[in-house]
Amino acid sequence: MPKSEIQSLLVVGIDTVSIAKSAKKTGYKIYAADYFGDLDLRRVCFEVKAIIKQKRGKSSGRIESKFKPEAFLKMAKSLSEKYKIDAVLLSSGLDDDFNVLHELNDLAPILGNSPRVITRVRKKSMFFTELKRLGIAHPETAIVKNVDDSKVAAARIGYPVMVKPVRGFGGVNIRIAQNSKEIERAFFEISFFSEGMLIQEFIKGLHASISLLATTKDVKVLTINEQLLGLPFLFQREPFGHCGNIVPLHVTESIF
Numbered sequence: 001m002p003k004s005e006i007q008s009l010l011v012v013g014i015d016t017v018s019i020a021k022s023a024k025k026t027g028y029k030i031y032a033a034d035y036f037g038d039l040d041l042r043r044v045c046f047e048v049k050a051i052i053k054q055k056r057g058k059s060s061g062r063i064e065s066k067f068k069p070e071a072f073l074k075m076a077k078s079l080s081e082k083y084k085i086d087a088v089l090l091s092s093g094l095d096d097d098f099n100v101l102h103e104l105n106d107l108a109p110i111l112g113n114s115p116r117v118i119t120r121v122r123k124k125s126m127f128f129t130e131l132k133r134l135g136i137a138h139p140e141t142a143i144v145k146n147v148d149d150s151k152v153a154a155a156r157i158g159y160p161v162m163v164k165p166v167r168g169f170g171g172v173n174i175r176i177a178q179n180s181k182e183i184e185r186a187f188f189e190i191s192f193f194s195e196g197m198l199i200q201e202f203i204k205g206l207h208a209s210i211s212l213l214a215t216t217k218d219v220k221v222l223t224i225n226e227q228l229l230g231l232p233f234l235f236q237r238e239p240f241g242h243c244g245n246i247v248p249l250h251v252t253e254s255i256f
Contacts, residue, residue, distance in 0.1 A: 008087075012075075019089055097167075142199045158201070166195065206249070
């Protein structure tokens, strides 16, 4: 869709404030289907629908207890029925809900990666098969669906291992397991939120990420970021829960 044809944008995801603010500065009319519905988001949007009804002095609770991908789709549909939406911008949270992404794309085109591309990257069986085919180095990884297979995979890979949900976001429900008992505990905790999980080789290093722009023929790195994970003073209870980024990542030779 040509940029000149886009006048209104619907931003969808857990925390859409930064995307909505940036889009607003470029002159678009912004609507949002958000999890928190923050006051600063409402100040830049024509209308906001949110899952949480925030109240002064009251906690919003733990996100995994109220997070439902279908709720974002319902809010998006409600806004699209009321207003003319030219395109959709995605924030985080819906990366693994492929049916929801396709339905959002039917409401208005998703800018950036299409649901088809997101599925190819986020569907773990496809992703790790493609890494092997291309010969790209990555931590040894097994996709499992029950605790017995988890123990077998962990013993083969070698403790400690990372235990991760197949579906997830923001570092929620990621655990380190040092032995089979910790595998059992991690599997029990994660199985409430994900039908399958990854048992992955643990590689010690810095928490970091890369922001990039890519096509099928070229890729450009924009920033290398230090990730802030699991910080209790930021009220994060998840050991690998995302707390933000420091840009750029500061690296010294002493860490190697």
